[in-house]
Amino acid sequence: MSGQQFDPYTLEIIKSSLVAIGDEMFGALRRASMSPIIYEALDYLVGITTAQGDLIAQGNGATLFLGMMDSLVKDILKKFAGDIRPGDVFMSNDPYEGGGTHLSDVALAKPIFFDGALVAFSVNKAHWVDVGGMAAGSFTTDAREIFQEGLQLPTIKVIAEGEPVHGVLEILKANIRVPEASMGDFWAGIAANNVAENRVIGLFEKYGGDTVRRAMDELLDYGEQMIAAELRRLPKGTFYAEDWIDDDGLGSESLRVCVRVEITDTKFIADFTGSAPEALGPINNSRTGLISAVRTVFKALTNPSIPANGGCFRALEVICPDRTLFTAKRPAPVSTYWETMLYAEDLVWKALAEHVPERLTAGHVLSVCAIILAGRDPDTGENSILVGPLAGGWGAMKTRDGLNGQFSVAGGETFNFPVEITERRYGVLVDQYAFHDEDGGAGEYRGGKGIVLDYRVRGEEAQFTGSFGRYKFPPWGAAGGQNGSPNYSEVLRGGKPSEPREIHSKPARVVLKRGDVIRTVTATGGGWGDPRRRSDTALAEDLKNGFVTQEQLRKYYRPA
Numbered sequence: 001m002s003g004q005q006f007d008p009y010t011l012e013i014i015k016s017s018l019v020a021i022g023d024e025m026f027g028a029l030r031r032a033s034m035s036p037i038i039y040e041a042l043d044y045l046v047g048i049t050t051a052q053g054d055l056i057a058q059g060n061g062a063t064l065f066l067g068m069m070d071s072l073v074k075d076i077l078k079k080f081a082g083d084i085r086p087g088d089v090f091m092s093n094d095p096y097e098g099g100g101t102h103l104s105d106v107a108l109a110k111p112i113f114f115d116g117a118l119v120a121f122s123v124n125k126a127h128w129v130d131v132g133g134m135a136a137g138s139f140t141t142d143a144r145e146i147f148q149e150g151l152q153l154p155t156i157k158v159i160a161e162g163e164p165v166h167g168v169l170e171i172l173k174a175n176i177r178v179p180e181a182s183m184g185d186f187w188a189g190i191a192a193n194n195v196a197e198n199r200v201i202g203l204f205e206k207y208g209g210d211t212v213r214r215a216m217d218e219l220l221d222y223g224e225q226m227i228a229a230e231l232r233r234l235p236k237g238t239f240y241a242e243d244w245i246d247d248d249g250l251g252s253e254s255l256r257v258c259v260r261v262e263i264t265d266t267k268f269i270a271d272f273t274g275s276a277p278e279a280l281g282p283i284n285n286s287r288t289g290l291i292s293a294v295r296t297v298f299k300a301l302t303n304p305s306i307p308a309n310g311g312c313f314r315a316l317e318v319i320c321p322d323r324t325l326f327t328a329k330r331p332a333p334v335s336t337y338w339e340t341m342l343y344a345e346d347l348v349w350k351a352l353a354e355h356v357p358e359r360l361t362a363g364h365v366l367s368v369c370a371i372i373l374a375g376r377d378p379d380t381g382e383n384s385i386l387v388g389p390l391a392g393g394w395g396a397m398k399t400r401d402g403l404n405g406q407f408s409v410a411g412g413e414t415f416n417f418p419v420e421i422t423e424r425r426y427g428v429l430v431d432q433y434a435f436h437d438e439d440g441g442a443g444e445y446r447g448g449k450g451i452v453l454d455y456r457v458r459g460e461e462a463q464f465t466g467s468f469g470r471y472k473f474p475p476w477g478a479a480g481g482q483n484g485s486p487n488y489s490e491v492l493r494g495g496k497p498s499e500p501r502e503i504h505s506k507p508a509r510v511v512l513k514r515g516d517v518i519r520t521v522t523a524t525g526g527g528w529g530d531p532r533r534r535s536d537t538a539l540a541e542d543l544k545n546g547f548v549t550q551e552q553l554r555k556y557y558r559p560a
Contacts, residue, residue, distance in 0.1 A: 026059025034184030067292030087162030223311030248281030363475030365392025375462030392522030402448030440485030443527020481527030
């Protein structure tokens with residue numbers, strides 16, 4: 001309302017309340033979920049947007065979803081214009097429209113009304129263990145088209161004015177290998193959105209529509225102002241980086257990707273023109289995924305401490321032609337999209353690391369290193385599908401060593417599965433979970449250590465699928481630091497190594513028998529600075545802790 005005065009203290013209370021709603025949603029979804037990939041690994045994101053689709057607040061979760069909630073809402077507004085009503089719930093896993101990634105990431109959005117007017121949306125997006133397709137777990141490294149990857153939900157209405165659309169729910173249950181868990185996660189998402197709806201309506205009832213809308217606008221403006229202040233401090237100019245993706249999962253040659261970053265006082269432009277075209281295999285990424293990737297590293301470069309909202313990204317521009325690896329179109333397969341999406345993030349990171357060393361590390365594990373172990377639970381006889389990410393090493397910085405055993409930047413708040421839950425739920429034994437001592441990451445400050453994790457099959461038979469990017473091209477070192485080590489998996493038949501070794505970077509449904517072991521090995525991050533400058537004190541600690549071997553000491557740190 002023009003000329004209306006707003007109490008600044010009240011506006012601050014409302015802004016803080018909006019941010020808190022995201023946190024409350026996050027807890028509600030975690031508590032109600034039935035799948036460890038959600039309630040343990042936290043592979044999901046929640047938040048609220050304005051009625052126009054601008055991100056207002058989000059709960060901590062998977063950072064790779066950062067650009068997707070607002071994109072979904074804008075797709076709903078476009079597709080269902082004039083047909084959005086109280087009690088509706090929309091559902092989508094469309095990789096090409098509506099904030100999609102791959103079919104396993106399922107989004108639910110609920111419009112929020114006050115006094116008959118649309119005022120906001122509550123949204124969540126979570127990884128479902130299975131959504132059908134040719135492979136258990138619904139992602140595979142050898143898909144050639146989207147139709148092999150699972151059930152497609154192109155932004156549909158799944159609840160209409162409070163009444164479930166039962167035909168849609170029946171289709172879901174009929175196409176999912178573990179319907180009890182996935183439908184439990186569906187209703188958990190509904191509950192989380194209802195929590196946000198109740199809280200947002202409560203704010204409107206308490207403070208009035210004009211005041212809450214003003215607080216939303218100010219929250220967006222605050223995000224823009226805080227980022228703008230940091231943007232002015234970044235080095236100005238044009239910065240370039242290129243790298244290579246191992247392959248597309250179907251045996252292609254390595255694929256070149258590149259970025260040109262231009263920074264001015266008011267704009268941050270990332271241009272991926274010149275990157276490889278859309279691939280035959282499933283490493284393709286969507287434009288929404290590309291924007292999310294750049295948003296994440298942009299936020300890290302500017303002001304990572306303030307809550308993310310749409311205003312934070314007003315200075316950001318992302319350029320890329322259609323039908324590249326970063327901007328695939330239907331029906332290109334996308335089930336292992338993260339391998340490419342995270343290269344987009346990493347390219348910007350690589351271009352600027354040595355120019356902003358106080359904010360950025362050398363190269364890190366990058367790949368989610370996601371795995372699927374599917375078979376029959378030997379104790380219950382029921383379908384068992386272990387789907388999860390793996391931790392690895394982060395790169396060193398100019399002033400400190402890299403972090404050991406952390407999840408990829410895609411993971412955000414992701415956690416590992418406790419060994420006890422893994423063994424109880426999935427019919428395997430965990431023989432080993434430790435840091436490895438493979439070569440890689442030497443530097444004045446060394447890269448963080450990757451891990452080795454062994455799963456022993458207890459059932460009669462199982463199938464193993466995984467995607468381990470940065471196998472051929474390990475994490476990059478900076479300022480003279482050594483590159484890190486590769487990500488990969490190894491099959492130990494009967495629990496014993498073979499000659500030649502059975503090494504895989506993108507295995508698809510590898511058949512395992514009882515007693516076979518899958519060894520997963522993740523990257524050590526890149527080092528920073530000349531290894532010969534590492535202090536004797538630090539090396540003594542490394543030797544004591546097993547982070548550096550005597551041979552590596554002589555070879556890289558104290559050569560004759």
